[in-house]
Amino acid sequence: VALSGAAHADPHPDAELIIEGELQLTTRAEAPAHLDGALPEIYSGWLFRTDETRSLQMDDFDNPAMLAVEDGADMWETAEGAAEQSCADCHGDASESMKGVRAVMPKVNENGDLWSMEDYVNNCRTERMEADAWGWNSQDMRNMTSFISLQSRGMPVDVAIDGDAAPFWERGKEMYYTRFGQLELSCANCHEDSWGMMIRADHLSQGQINGFPTYRLKNAGMVSVHNRFRGCIRDTRAESFAIGSQEFRELELYVASRGNGLSVEGVSVRQ
C-alpha cells in the first residue's frame, strides 16, 4: 500500500507509565512469536492517549477507576446469598488470593469451557454463595472485576493459547481478521494495519486489552472488554455479538494473547 508514509509513527515515543512514582508498568514489549511479525512491537493503548489522560492514570487519587475498585473491595467483604458468605470468607485477602488471576484470563476451566473473569465470579456467586448472578456488564460486576484486576497490576499478561485453549484461540483469531458489517472492517484493519493513524478524531491504538476494565472519560464509567468489542463491531455497521457470548470470550482470548508481555494495568483511563 502506497500510503504508509506517515503511518505507525506515533505512539508516544518515550512516555513511561509509573504509578504513584513507584510502580513502573510495561507499556512497550516485544511482539509475541505467535503474531508472526504482524506488529513490530506491542504497545499499550495508554501510549496513544493525550498527556492529560495519561497522567490521570499515574496517580491513584486522580484515577477515576479507583472508585470502582473501592466499591469492588467493599463487595468483596459483603456476604450475599443463601449461603451467607462473602468472597473474603473463602478467598481471604485478595491481594494474595487474586494476585495473577487477571493476567491469565480468559482461561479454560476444569470442564473444558473457556471462561472469562466474569464467568468465574458468577460461578462463585451462584454455586457457592447461592446468590443471583450479576449481569455481565452490570456495575457490580465491573466494580468486582476492577478490584480483582488491580491485584495483578504490573504483572505481565500471560494467557495460555496452546493445549485446551488452542481451538478457542483459533476461532478468536479468525474473528479478529473477519471484515464485519456494511463497512467491511476487521479488528485488524483498524488496530493492526492502521494503528498510529487518525480516523476522524480518534487516534488508533493497537486495541490491546491489558488495561481493562478501563475508565472511559467519554462514558464517565467503567467499560468491560466485551462492551468495548461490541462498540467496535457496531461501528462497522454490523450486527454485533452479545456481551458475554462465546464468540466474545474467544475474541477476548485472542486479543489478550496479542498483548502477552504488556503489564496488566489493573484499571486504566482512556478517552
Add this chain to the structure above:
Amino acid sequence: AGASASAEIKPADVVWEDEIAIPMSLTGVPGDPARGAEVLSKRSLGNCVACHQNSAMPDVAFQGNVGPTFDGVGARWSEAELRGLVANAKRAFPGSMMPVFYNDSPADYIRPGDAYTAKAYNPETFSTLLTAQQIEDVVAYLVTLTEY
C-alpha cells in the same frame, strides 16, 4: 430518491469500464459540488474525512489519514474513475479499507447491521451508504480538487 428514482442506475446495473471506472452518471442529474462537499465532511453522510485529509476544507475539524489526501485527487483521476472509486473502491484497490458506498445487497456482507444500532439489518430499509445523487454530488466536488 424521489422523482428521479426511476432514472437511477441501480447498484447491480452499473456498467463498469476497465473494471474500475463508471463513465455514465448514476442519475442523469448533474452533481452539485456544494452538496458534495457536505457529504464528504459530515459524519452522518459520507464522512470521507474520517479517513482522508482535504486542505481545501481547513475549517473541517479532525481529518483522518487512513487513506491518501484528497489534495490533487481531481488531477490524478478522471470523473469516470472518481465515480468508480466512490461507488466501489475495492475494484481499483482490492482489499481496500475504503467502504463500498454503492451496494444495496446485504448478502455481500458479513453480519450486516441496521446502521449503527448493533442490531441485525432490516431487509426493508437496508440501502447503499450513499444515494446515487450523493455520489454524483461528491464526484462533482472531487473533480474540483486539482491543486496539490
